[in-house]
Amino acid sequence: xxxxxxxxxxxxxxxxxxxxxxxxxxxxxxxxxxxxxxxxxxxxxxxxxxxxxxxxxxxxxxxxxxxxxxxxxxxxxxxxxxxxxxxxxxxxxxxxxxxxxxxxxxxxxxxxxxxxxxxxxxxxxxxxxxxxxxxxxxxxxxxxxxxxx
Numbered sequence: 001x002x003x004x005x006x007x008x009x010x011x012x013x014x015x016x017x018x019x020x021x022x023x024x025x026x027x028x029x030x031x032x033x034x035x036x037x038x039x040x041x042x043x044x045x046x047x048x049x050x051x052x053x054x055x056x057x058x059x060x061x062x063x064x065x066x067x068x069x070x071x072x073x074x075x076x077x078x079x080x081x082x083x084x085x086x087x088x089x090x091x092x093x094x095x096x097x098x099x100x101x102x103x104x105x106x107x108x109x110x111x112x113x114x115x116x117x118x119x120x121x122x123x124x125x126x127x128x129x130x131x132x133x134x135x136x137x138x139x140x141x142x143x144x145x146x147x148x149x
Contacts, residue, residue, distance in 0.1 A: 002113070002146065003043045004033070005106040007099075008053040009117040010139055011066045026117050029140040032148050033115070037072060046073035047083075047105035053098050077105040093128050095121070107133040115139040 010030050018024040037044040050070055057063035077083070083104040090100035099121045106114040113135045116122060125136035137145075 003111040005111045005114045007116045029143040044073045045109040047077040048079040049101040
């Protein structure tokens with residue numbers, strides 16, 4: 001079974017303005033992935049970092065919706081010293097703090113792929129592929145590759 005880690009950008013995508021084709025298609029891919037998670041076709045690992053980032057969402061209604069989705073994860077990676085240390089290493093490669101911690105937690109959990117709609121994270125992950133122990137992909141591209149859409 002494929003093991004996934006969805007960052008907060010992914011969890012927010014279904015609530016973004018759907019007027020742009022890219023956003024609408026990514027949102028649909030995320031919804032399909034979440035349905036497959038619910039059906040136990042995919043294993044979703046989340047982390048304390050996801051919860052911390054969700055709490056920074058300024059819009060209370062969106063924060064509540066995203067928090068509710070995040071509760072569907074099959075397991076949770078705690079933020080321990082090992083993940084914090086790895087996060088610092090990843091920040092030195094140019095990753096933003098939350099992104100570095102998401103990567104560290106995904107690596108720690110041994111997931112197959114970290115899904116994100118964040119173009120900056122995708123670019124940096126591509127440039128630093130050799131230094132990462134997890135694959136990083138856009139959910140739409142991953143879902144197409146996996147035959148989910």
